[in-house]
Amino acid sequence: MFAPKAHAPRAPQMATPVVACCWALLTVLSANIACAEDTVVYRSTNAPGKTTQKTGEVIDFNGLELRLLQTNGRETAIATERILRVKTPKTRAHLQGNQLYAAHQFQEALRHYAQAIREEQRTWVRRQILVQQIWCARNLGQIEVAGDQFTLVLLKSDPQTQYFDAIPLAWSPQAVSGAREQRAQKWLAADQPASKLLGASWLLSTNQQATAVATLRQLATAKDKRIALLAEAQTWRTQVITARETDVARWQQVIAATPAELQGGPLYVLAKAQQRLGRSDQAALSYLRLPILFPNNRPLAASALLAAGDTLAPSHPADARQMYQELVRDYAETSQAANAKQQLAKLKDESKE
Template sequence: MNSLRLSLFALLLMSSVAVAEDRVYLRSSADSRTPEVYVGQIDDYTGQTLKMTTLSGRSIEIPAAKVASVESEWPEAMRAAQALFAQEKFAEAEIAFQQAYRAEPRGWVKRMLIAETARCRRNLGRNDAAGEAFLALVASDPYTPYLDAMPLAWKTGEPDVNLHRAAIAWLEKTDSPYAQLMGASFLLSAAERTKAIAALERLKSAAPAELALLAEMQLWRTEPPARDADKTAARRKQIEQLPANVQSGPRLLLGDALARDDQHEQATIEYLRIPILDNIDRPLAAEALLRAGKQLELMGRPAAAKRLYREIITDYPAAGVIGREASSRLEQAGGASP
């Protein structure tokens, strides 16, 4: 009787394992109302191709550009880490993602966990450590789909000692366009600015398409302020060529260009796209909200500006300097209380 129960238990266990399925959702075409879905087991997923064994046992390859999202049986450790990230407990989330990484056997999920670790470090302001994690990611997959995990500077600010040292080392990695892009990005605000500009010019001409475009957008930071509506419109189109998850930084620069042209309402809209569309880079989102608030003040809408400042204080508790400026502007702004 005991052996019969053990056999039944084994069969049930095998059945539960078989039920565990991965789902791959493809991007909807213009004439399709529902996304196409493949079900089975993901064998590998890189920035080029997703390889899968379907429920019927057929092996298929799907171009990564056609993949909208994937679902899988995520381990409990990974779900716990994601919950910590959602609560903005980035230090705890980083540790949890690393624990999940050590226990995870699937290579494509391990790369996902490295990307999550890099995102945690970015949100903690540890861009040097985030960059090292990202380079480990591209060493495993040179065509990574997780470009949003790459730390880049999109506003002026001299890097701290650790980041400065790391950026110099990255710039010297002539065999890695990812490393050079990161290094040049942070060194645009340092003594090595001339070397950084030269590296970005090379990347703009020779790097893979998305990196070349990001390099060109970094060079926007070096140009003198100018009012040029045609150039601004052209740059908006360039931004839209990028994957949605890496558009936020360039959109901050686009908002700045519109603000310089006294297009305060359009600048505000561009800034507000960032926290609406990007919930990953929290410091950048807080910066965008602050700049949008300033534009609203210039338009004579202090009550609306106050709402944004209060949002920074309430929803971005780790915003640091940005949060303190939001508190100061909240007290100083005129108009009715939000």
């Protein structure tokens, strides 16, 4: 999928003047995209707090480094962890896909991203488009598709990917269909640690929980700290009902050591434990970090908003009402929005009593 592509195709023979003109225009546009400069902004190593900006052509951008061919002909390698942003030209389909994604029209966004993948020649940009496809699939509930794209395509192209947060792990309680359980078993049986992590996360809610927990405990010692930390956090899902204050304190330390972009799921489990221990205000704050800091994962953000409202409803009904209203307004496509409507009606009835 990410093999190098040929540049501009030849125009078809015997083309009409209109077709020839359009083909020429497309060739020019493609050339402009290929030749346009990229701008990279990154943290300086010799001046803490300051940034550096360079222009040129990004040759590759993966989980380890960004390689930039500068306008003076010099090639520079910059560690990915130092990269703040990259400005690069995008095809029309790519831009339209991004606009539709921002509008939460994920099915339409997928169609444009598929076209963008076909048109894009740069491997590193095609990986970025793939990541957006994975998020679309996740938000549409297409976990099997998202999981295969992540493990079989993205990680094979870039094993150290900086987009590891796109892995579609299970965090909230939900039923696992037979088809999803079968796919999870395949993920679990794979050699790839990330695939095992993915499979175990979905099998935790099935009758194969013991096998899943054993796998997660093994992965908690993995060399890849991302996998190790997420695997440990996944085991918390089975401990929420028995967790004590000391457990919650330890979980908070683990979350603090986890890369910021991977903290969403663990925060959700932490909030559930805080809620069970009667720490309503702290639980609500933990829940609310998800829609604010991790908006890409809309199903989990919606679950967190609903849980925050349920947590606050007994003691702070006005705050709970605000959570439910936000859920109905901003997450209308989710099942949690329907639950929020019911809770709003319940609060309204209680206020009349």
